[in-house]
Amino acid sequence: MKTDRIKSYLKNRRNLTQIIILAFCIVFPFCNASQYVYRIAVSSVLYAILAMSLNLISGVCGQISLGHIAYYGIGAYTSALLTVNFGIPVWIGFIAAFLMAMVFGLFIAIPTLKLSGGYLSILTLSFAEVIRLILLNWTDVTRGAMGILNIPLPSFFGFELRSSNSYFIMVALVAIIIYIAMSNLINSKFGRNLKAIRDDELSSEAMGINIYRTKVIAFFVSAGIAGLAGAFYAHYMRFIDPTSFISDESTVILSMVVLGGMGNMLGSVLAAVILTVLPEVLRSFSDYRMLVYGAVLVVMMLAKVTDWKSMKRALSKMLDFRLSKEERA
Amino acid sequence: MKILDVSNLSISFGGLKAVSDVSFSVEKGSITSLIGPNGAGKTTIFNMLTGFYTPDEGSIIFDGESMVGKKSYEFIEYGMARTFQNIRLYSQMSVIENVLIGYQCRMDTGFFSCLFNTRRKREIEKAARAKALELLKPIGLEKMADERCTSLPYGKQKILEIARALMSDPKLLFLDEPAAGLNPQESEELSNFIRSLVDQGFTIVLIEHDLKLVMNISDYVYVVDHGVKIAEGLPADVQKNEAVITAYIGRGRTK
Ligand SMILES: Nc1ncnc2c1ncn2[C@@H]1O[C@H](COP(=O)(O)OP(=O)(O)OP(=O)(O)O)[C@@H](O)[C@H]1O
Ligand SMILES: [Mg+2]
Numbered sequence: 001m002k003t004d005r006i007k008s009y010l011k012n013r014r015n016l017t018q019i020i021i022l023a024f025c026i027v028f029p030f031c032n033a034s035q036y037v038y039r040i041a042v043s044s045v046l047y048a049i050l051a052m053s054l055n056l057i058s059g060v061c062g063q064i065s066l067g068h069i070a071y072y073g074i075g076a077y078t079s080a081l082l083t084v085n086f087g088i089p090v091w092i093g094f095i096a097a098f099l100m101a102m103v104f105g106l107f108i109a110i111p112t113l114k115l116s117g118g119y120l121s122i123l124t125l126s127f128a129e130v131i132r133l134i135l136l137n138w139t140d141v142t143r144g145a146m147g148i149l150n151i152p153l154p155s156f157f158g159f160e161l162r163s164s165n166s167y168f169i170m171v172a173l174v175a176i177i178i179y180i181a182m183s184n185l186i187n188s189k190f191g192r193n194l195k196a197i198r199d200d201e202l203s204s205e206a207m208g209i210n211i212y213r214t215k216v217i218a219f220f221v222s223a224g225i226a227g228l229a230g231a232f233y234a235h236y237m238r239f240i241d242p243t244s245f246i247s248d249e250s251t252v253i254l255s256m257v258v259l260g261g262m263g264n265m266l267g268s269v270l271a272a273v274i275l276t277v278l279p280e281v282l283r284s285f286s287d288y289r290m291l292v293y294g295a296v297l298v299v300m301m302l303a304k305v306t307d308w309k310s311m312k313r314a315l316s317k318m319l320d321f322r323l324s325k326e327e328r329a
Numbered sequence: 330m331k332i333l334d335v336s337n338l339s340i341s342f343g344g345l346k347a348v349s350d351v352s353f354s355v356e357k358g359s360i361t362s363l364i365g366p367n368g369a370g371k372t373t374i375f376n377m378l379t380g381f382y383t384p385d386e387g388s389i390i391f392d393g394e395s396m397v398g399k400k401s402y403e404f405i406e407y408g409m410a411r412t413f414q415n416i417r418l419y420s421q422m423s424v425i426e427n428v429l430i431g432y433q434c435r436m437d438t439g440f441f442s443c444l445f446n447t448r449r450k451r452e453i454e455k456a457a458r459a460k461a462l463e464l465l466k467p468i469g470l471e472k473m474a475d476e477r478c479t480s481l482p483y484g485k486q487k488i489l490e491i492a493r494a495l496m497s498d499p500k501l502l503f504l505d506e507p508a509a510g511l512n513p514q515e516s517e518e519l520s521n522f523i524r525s526l527v528d529q530g531f532t533i534v535l536i537e538h539d540l541k542l543v544m545n546i547s548d549y550v551y552v553v554d555h556g557v558k559i560a561e562g563l564p565a566d567v568q569k570n571e572a573v574i575t576a577y578i579g580r581g582r583t584k
């Protein structure tokens with residue numbers, strides 16, 4: 001009976017993919033691959049975390065944010081500055097990054113989430129640009145374009161995460177926890193509220209959903225997670241400067257969410273991995289690189305991972321500049 | 330017993346007085362209909378009664394509670410649920426998920442119990458699903474529970490929207506033109522469904538252009554035109570009322 005249960009569990013494509021990814025995360029750190037390969041793996045995981053966090057607000061709830069990289073940057077700088085300047089333990093830096101990004105998320109969410117989608121996308125985009133300019137120009141604190149050097153490595157129980165594979169274990173573990181938490185959220189009352197808001201705000205209101213509050217909570221959580229990813233990035237690279245937090249990165253993360261399917265967390269993870277690994281693999285193709293890259297994207301779309309209809313809907317939300325509730329009704 | 334008591338309700342948009350000085354009440358366990366030509370202000374009245382518009386003047390007493398000034402998302406918790414004139418289902422969600430949304434206001438699961446998938450959350454979720462399936466059974470949608478709601482035929486979608494509102498165990502149900510756009514057969518199915526709701530003890534306020542349906546199932550009828558109440562009474566009396574006939578036929582505005 002038990003084997004039957006396992007069999008039917010694995011028949012589901014989603015379950016199977018989850019198991020494969022999990023198995024990979026367990027085996028991979030012991031594979032003795034080169035540091036270069038592990039570096040790409042860590043980078044993939046960080047993008048996966050970012051894509052999942054953005055998916056919560058943009059995919060599940062339909063609130064398109066074009067400045068998600070800002071929270072990543074805020075998290076990275078928060079943890080880096082605290083640990084470098086005040087010598088506090090790195091794990092406290094991680095928590096601080098999470099909280100600081102949340103605060104900024106709230107700061108941007110509160111004034112914008114009552115407006116329609118168009119204003120949200122413009123404001124998040126400009127907010128990210130403001131953050132980047134602050135990082136670049138507030139040289140007394142951020143050291144501007146020179147960046148922050150010698151960011152300490154995290155260590156747990158006296159064991160320093162010096163190698164890329166041990167770092168991979170840490171970020172993969174956190175990513176898995178985040179994945180589980182996100183899946184729980186999606187399959188619960190809270191997640192259903194988010195989806196309802198995405199599909200129809202007016203009837204959601206009639207069904208008793210406090211739209212504003214729900215959106216703010218989602219934004220809050222999403223920003224915090226992105227901040228945490230930023231801190232992971234800072235302590236991994238051990239050097240950060242504002243060039244890592246440009247708007248193009250926000251677009252990359254959003255395209256991961258779109259390609260993986262709006263609201264589909266597993267899709268986000270896969271898209272993040274593919275879009276990170278692919279450019280590296282394609283280096284050897286030199287001239288044909290973009291061609292192959294494009295072909296892979298088309299395959300992903302045709303494989304129905306990408307949901308065109310929801311993408312179209314998201315796009316129309318981004319361009320929605322109606323002001324009042326009555327107008328939107 | 331009166332469950333809803335509305336007096337002197339007025340609202341204007343810019344210079345247009347959409348509803349002026351409308352008063353009416355709803356008896357518990359009855360079907361009360363609101364009729365009137367296109368643009369008479371019926372939907373606007375509904376929007377005020379469910380918190381979407383704030384009336385300029387007037388009072389709304391529901392079950393002893395004054396509802397004016399309350400937030401629109403609070404109404405369902407007090408026991409007022411509604412449907413919309415144009416179907417407003419959640420297009421990307423399944424049939425059962427749509428119905429479950431109607432129960433969100435009764436589900437006591439906070440953010441953290443959702444995040445950690447606690448046992449209590451799982452139990453509440455399970456009970457909600459059972460209740461939703463129970464509701465889908467009599468309308469013949471139990472087997473389609475996991476399909477996208479947009480794959481249902483139009484008539485079923487209209488009924489599904491009512492089921493979503495019913496999920497909240499409303500004390501008062503507002504239906505805005507449930508029969509609009511239905512073919513005769515679907516319309517028949519719908520009126521049977523509404524009748525079954527009354528048998529179960531629901532109180533309903535109905536906006537409807539299908540006068541045959543209205544006269545068949547209503548206990549009491551109010552007629553508005555140009556934002557003003559022009560008549561009220563039992564269906565048979567309203568049908569004979571001069572003012573009503575002029576409003577409908579006099580200007581050739583019959584549906
Ligand atoms: N938000 C709004 N802003 C401006 N005018 C409005 C608004 N809502 C309604 N109106 C106007 O109020 C009047 C009444 O409209 P309402 O939708 O209530 O009519 P109705 O009786 O429901 O008609 P129908 O049978 O066509 O649904 C119309 O003239 C309409 O244009
Ligand atoms: Mg109307």
